[in-house]
Amino acid sequence: MKNFFLKILSLVFPITCSSCGKDLPPLSKERICSGCRENFPKIEGLICSKCGCPLPEGGQFCIVCRKNKKEFAFDKMRSAFLYEDKIREMILKFKYYNRTFLSADLSEEMIKVYEKHPFFQQTDFIIAVPSNFFRRFKRGYNQALLLARAVSLKTGKPSLENILFRKKLTKAQFKLSKKQRAKNIDGSFYVKNKKAVEKKNILLIDDIATTAITASTCAKTLKKAGAKKVFVLTLARD
Ligand SMILES: [Zn+2]
Ligand SMILES: [Zn+2]
Incomplete structure (x- = not known):
């Protein structure tokens, strides 16, 4: 029956x-x-100990991180997938076609990465990279926030949503050169609740890390506000 x-x-x-x-x-x-x-193209094997990019040749750090230890303000970043092929299609559907229900399935590999790296256990709370207000308005939701909630649910670490905000309209990043991107985004985030951030280890969640500049700028802002460590976990990276 x-x-x-x-x-x-x-x-x-x-x-x-x-x-x-x-x-x-x-x-x-x-x-x-x-x-x-x-x-889906998972990131497996050897990676840069700091930014998490694949290092097929081995070694502790990638060229960028080796050249300048302070290039990125976060302590460590890890990503579940390479932003290519089918996962790229999937993320675009998730991002622009209201497939919000995909956050549970897509976050599953993020949880595996979280569990693989013991440093993530130091996390006090989780926050999402804030999206631009007007772009979120157009789209109706912040996909990073959906992922942050899913990761919070499965790890038991609280997800706080009143901490990090975007200050001003930043031009769409993909239209700019690398240098322009950095300038455009620098100083575009602010912390609303400094007391909550002080001496805390924060896990920052985003959907895609294209250059890691956004994640690094968020980390810089959080550290200026008193955060101790900032880890980053993204669904995919370029
Ligand atoms: Zn690196
Ligand atoms: Zn299928």
């Missing part, structure tokens, strides 16, 4: 994989099939 009901239900409300479109079992909580998940 139950199976019969499920069959009817899946005919009326079919659930399909958001990546390949294949049917998922009736009432499935998952929205991306296991085959697709397995094929």
Whole structure:
């Protein structure tokens, strides 16, 4: 009887994989099939100990981090996927097509990365990289915040939403050169609740780290406000 009901239900409300479109079992909580998940380009193997970028040749730091230890203001950054192929498509759907329900499935690999690196355990609380107010208004939600909530739910670390804000309108980053980006974004964040930040270890969550400049600027702002350590965990990186 139950199976019969499920069959009817899946005919009326079919659930399909958001990546390949294949049917998922009736009432499935998952929205991306296991085959697709397995094929997403995970970051595995050797990485830079600071910024987490892949280092196929080995070594402790990448060229950028080796050249200037203070290039990035965060203590350590890790990402679950390389921003390419299917995961890129998936993130764009998540970001621009209201597929907010994908945050649970997409954050799963982030949790694995979180558990793999013991330093993340030092986290006192989690915050999301704030999105620009007008762009969020247009889109209706901040996808980094959805990921932060999902990571909070699975790690038990609280997610605070009244800490870090964007100050002024920053031009869309992708239109600018690397130097212009840094200038555009520098000083564009501020901390509202300094008392909550003082001497705390903070985990910053974002969807994509393109140059790590945004994450670094947020970390700089948080440290200026008194934060002890800032770790970064992103879904994907370029
Ligand atoms: Zn699939
Ligand atoms: Zn590095």
